[in-house]
Amino acid sequence: MEILESRLLARFPHGFTTRAGGVSPPPWDGLNLGDRVGDDPAAVAENWRRLAARTGLAFARVRQVHGVRVVVAAGEDALPAVEADAIVSRRPGLAACVSVADCVPVLLADPVSGGVAAVHAGWRGTLAGAAAAAVRALSRETGTAPARLLAAIGPSIGPCCYEVSPELAGQFEASLGAGVVRGGAGRPRLDLWAANEAALRGAGLRxxxxxxxxxxxxxxxFFSHRRDGGRTGRMAAFAAPPAISPAGPVP
Ligand SMILES: [Zn+2]
Incomplete structure (x- = not known):
C-alpha cells in the first residue's frame, strides 16, 4: 500500500491513498474505496479493512453530493447516509475522510486543538466555497482562528489535464482570479489546486x-474519472486528531 502524505500535517495521522495495495479487479484495480462505482462490495470492504489495519484508524465518511455542507463526525460510518461534502473530527483515532477520483481532496488540521476536517471539492464544490465552509466549521468547533489552521491539497486532476468550457473558465476567473485558468482562450484548463489555495487563503489560512x-x-x-471515462475506482483522503496534543510535550 502506498499512502502519500503532507509535510505540513506530519504531526497528524493522515494520508492520500493510491491504487496500490488493494484486491479489486480492473477497472477498479486495486485499492478502490468507492462504494458506488460498480465494484464488488466484498472487495471494497476488504480494501477498507486493509486501510484500517495499515493506519489503525476508523473512518467517518459522508455521502458526497458536490455541495458545501459540513458535518461533525459522531462515529465511524462504513456506509454513509448523510449528504455532505466535508466532515470534521475531534476524536483521536477517528479519521475525517472523503473519497475522490479527480476532485480535489483538502485536509485541514488545527495544531492547537488537534481537530481536523476533510473536504471534497470538485469544480462545483470549489466554485461554491466548500473549502472555506469547512474552515469556518472547524474554526467554530475548536475555537481556533483560521490563521492558525494547516491545509493540504491532495492529488486531483491537474492544470495540465483539466480542460473545461470557456464559460466555466470565465466563472472561475470572475470568482477566484485569472491565476486559476491556464491555456488559450479556445481550450482553457482549470487549476483547481490554485483555486482551492486562493479560497483557503481568502478564508484566513496562511x-x-x-x-x-x-x-x-x-x-x-491514481484513479481518474475523466481519463477512465467514468469506469474507475476512488481514492480516500483522511486525517485524524493525534492521540497526544499535536503541539507535543513542553520540553
Ligand atoms: Zn495531468
Missing amino acids: AVEILGRCTACERER
Whole structure:
C-alpha cells in the first residue's frame, strides 16, 4: 500500500491513498474505496479493512453530493447516509475522510486543538466555497482562528489535464482570479489546486501545501474519472486528531 502524505500535517495521522495495495479487479484495480462505482462490495470492504489495519484508524465518511455542507463526525460510518461534502473530527483515532477520483481532496488540521476536517471539492464544490465552509466549521468547533489552521491539497486532476468550457473558465476567473485558468482562450484548463489555495487563503489560512500530483497523468498510481471515462475506482483522503496534543510535550 502506498499512502502519500503532507509535510505540513506530519504531526497528524493522515494520508492520500493510491491504487496500490488493494484486491479489486480492473477497472477498479486495486485499492478502490468507492462504494458506488460498480465494484464488488466484498472487495471494497476488504480494501477498507486493509486501510484500517495499515493506519489503525476508523473512518467517518459522508455521502458526497458536490455541495458545501459540513458535518461533525459522531462515529465511524462504513456506509454513509448523510449528504455532505466535508466532515470534521475531534476524536483521536477517528479519521475525517472523503473519497475522490479527480476532485480535489483538502485536509485541514488545527495544531492547537488537534481537530481536523476533510473536504471534497470538485469544480462545483470549489466554485461554491466548500473549502472555506469547512474552515469556518472547524474554526467554530475548536475555537481556533483560521490563521492558525494547516491545509493540504491532495492529488486531483491537474492544470495540465483539466480542460473545461470557456464559460466555466470565465466563472472561475470572475470568482477566484485569472491565476486559476491556464491555456488559450479556445481550450482553457482549470487549476483547481490554485483555486482551492486562493479560497483557503481568502478564508484566513496562511499555511497551505499543494501536493501537486495529477490523477489523470499518473495512470498507474491514481484513479481518474475523466481519463477512465467514468469506469474507475476512488481514492480516500483522511486525517485524524493525534492521540497526544499535536503541539507535543513542553520540553
Ligand atoms: Zn495531468
